[in-house]
Amino acid sequence: MNYKRILFISAICFSLFACTEDFLNKEPLSEVTPDNFFATASDLQLYTNGFYRMFPATSIYNGDSRTDNLIQNELSDELRGTRLVPTSGGGWDWEYLRDINFFLENYERSDDEAAKNKYGGIARLFRAYFYFEKLQRFGEVPWYETTIDPTDEEALTKPRDSRQFIAGKILEDLNWAIEHMPAEQEVYEVTKFTALALKSRVGLYEGTYEKYRGIEGYESYLEASVEASEELITNSPYTIYSTGNPQEDYANLFNSHDAIGTEMILARAYSEALNIGHNVNYYTTTSSYGRPGMPKDLVNSYLNSDGSRFTDQENYNQVFFTEEVDDRDPRLEQTIRTPGYTRKGQSMELAPNLGATVTGYQVTKFVTEPVYDTNGQSITDLPLFRFGEVVLNYAEAKAELNTLTQEDLDNSLNLLRERVAMPHLSMETANSHPDSFLAGQYPNVYGSNKGVILEIRRERRIELFMEDFRWDDIVRWKAGETLTQPIRGMYFPGAGEYDLTGDGETNVVLYEGERPGNLISGVQYYELGADITLDENGLIEPHPDFGNRTFNENKDYLYPIPRIELQLNPNLEQNPGWE
Numbered sequence: 001m002n003y004k005r006i007l008f009i010s011a012i013c014f015s016l017f018a019c020t021e022d023f024l025n026k027e028p029l030s031e032v033t034p035d036n037f038f039a040t041a042s043d044l045q046l047y048t049n050g051f052y053r054m055f056p057a058t059s060i061y062n063g064d065s066r067t068d069n070l071i072q073n074e075l076s077d078e079l080r081g082t083r084l085v086p087t088s089g090g091g092w093d094w095e096y097l098r099d100i101n102f103f104l105e106n107y108e109r110s111d112d113e114a115a116k117n118k119y120g121g122i123a124r125l126f127r128a129y130f131y132f133e134k135l136q137r138f139g140e141v142p143w144y145e146t147t148i149d150p151t152d153e154e155a156l157t158k159p160r161d162s163r164q165f166i167a168g169k170i171l172e173d174l175n176w177a178i179e180h181m182p183a184e185q186e187v188y189e190v191t192k193f194t195a196l197a198l199k200s201r202v203g204l205y206e207g208t209y210e211k212y213r214g215i216e217g218y219e220s221y222l223e224a225s226v227e228a229s230e231e232l233i234t235n236s237p238y239t240i241y242s243t244g245n246p247q248e249d250y251a252n253l254f255n256s257h258d259a260i261g262t263e264m265i266l267a268r269a270y271s272e273a274l275n276i277g278h279n280v281n282y283y284t285t286t287s288s289y290g291r292p293g294m295p296k297d298l299v300n301s302y303l304n305s306d307g308s309r310f311t312d313q314e315n316y317n318q319v320f321f322t323e324e325v326d327d328r329d330p331r332l333e334q335t336i337r338t339p340g341y342t343r344k345g346q347s348m349e350l351a352p353n354l355g356a357t358v359t360g361y362q363v364t365k366f367v368t369e370p371v372y373d374t375n376g377q378s379i380t381d382l383p384l385f386r387f388g389e390v391v392l393n394y395a396e397a398k399a400e401l402n403t404l405t406q407e408d409l410d411n412s413l414n415l416l417r418e419r420v421a422m423p424h425l426s427m428e429t430a431n432s433h434p435d436s437f438l439a440g441q442y443p444n445v446y447g448s449n450k451g452v453i454l455e456i457r458r459e460r461r462i463e464l465f466m467e468d469f470r471w472d473d474i475v476r477w478k479a480g481e482t483l484t485q486p487i488r489g490m491y492f493p494g495a496g497e498y499d500l501t502g503d504g505e506t507n508v509v510l511y512e513g514e515r516p517g518n519l520i521s522g523v524q525y526y527e528l529g530a531d532i533t534l535d536e537n538g539l540i541e542p543h544p545d546f547g548n549r550t551f552n553e554n555k556d557y558l559y560p561i562p563r564i565e566l567q568l569n570p571n572l573e574q575n576p577g578w579e
Helices: 003-017 041-054 059-066 095-109 113-138 163-180 192-211 219-235 249-255 280-285 296-301 387-400 406-410 413-419 427-432 436-441 450-463 470-476 480-484 563-568
Strands: 264-268 382-386 496-498 508-511 524-527
Touching (some): 059 470, 163 192, 192 219, 192 264, 219 387, 296 450, 406 413, 406 427, 427 450, 436 450, 450 470
Antiparallel strands (some): 496 508
């Protein structure tokens, strides 16, 4: 069944499997019982279709706003260090787990062996996905693999299991799915390849999380990531999407209405016909919602087109916009508005709209034709798992294991560089001259592979921008202090007239005091100190009131368990620092 249709059907049909408000001990409605369901492949498919609602929607592209990747008009609680312990909610929800376990207890009633392998694998994949999210958010949590009787107080008041136990169970479910699911290529349905991609992600996350906290045995998780990634690299139909046009291919991968299945292992579908949309165009183009922008430190991270470091030059923070974006990694001009930018399907060149972005660097990733600019009308399919992530996982896991070779890099990360005609990353060069700019962001990277690990992190931040990886990367690298570094935007030397398109025409005026008379149509006017604040170096300071932000190393890597859950289950312990 086409996943675009699954999205529509699941929104209607999932109420068949709805549960009462009690978590974990809910009984399904009478329409779904072991005696009258789970007999045919269609039954198994219909039930598992409901699991797709677990996948994120808009958070795919605005999840980075929790971090230093995507700066909005309001800073997240994570960036400000102002998270509080919630009374309820807070991500401590278990509805899907009960539904998954109910399915796994009953699906083998079917006589269709092929269907049992496929849908049993799908259910285990979703249970792994469910628990992986819990592990990332809360750390140790109770593991349940059966439905819970509402009178079973011992089960309902179960203490947490260790994170190693949870991670092991996640990999166990994924290995079962990988072994039993057919090797189908379906961009809108989970498959064996999705299970491999999730295993690649889980292994890298847990391996680095434990390594950077000095926990013994982390190697096995990194090896699991390498194993899954290598299988996808060598024995799957996926490749890095490229038509041989390095100036457009990266952008086109993300502004295509329909997911490009050569690289997208799994995508979330949107449809104009079914009126299923999201708001990425509205989010990135309007002055009244979010005003997201790329921060300057990320712009600085993009290499020059010859592979040299932009930050090696003097006064790199005070280079005017048209010069700083010139002759850089082509992914920069395919991610933000730069001179020559036109909307998809349009020919008019547009300057960055400083009213729609707090940093001046206006995001264009996922943005399509202006006809979809109305809130909730964007129909770009959004990536959930793609091959580009897998090759980065592979390179990083091998680097952290000290088993990485130049051949490994050429068969993984350097494929991403080839797409945009960037020089290959040289392991020898990177390790002999580690980048001091990156080392300042990640001071706990050490060892003989320090330089190449830093470069892999550069590549990951650039390639996966706005795909909601940055928070999890910061957590697993134990790099929380990175989030407290100053947030800055575009450079302006002061009040004056500016040309942001390089065509010799003024399109931005910054002024002090009275607004200029005789306003010119199409020119943007902003008052310094009111509309835009510049710091002492001439950089846009989008949040001058939040200059001294904090990150508590003893608590902020995990989220707190809601108070009511601690009252309901006295055997739960609050995460450290949140007591």
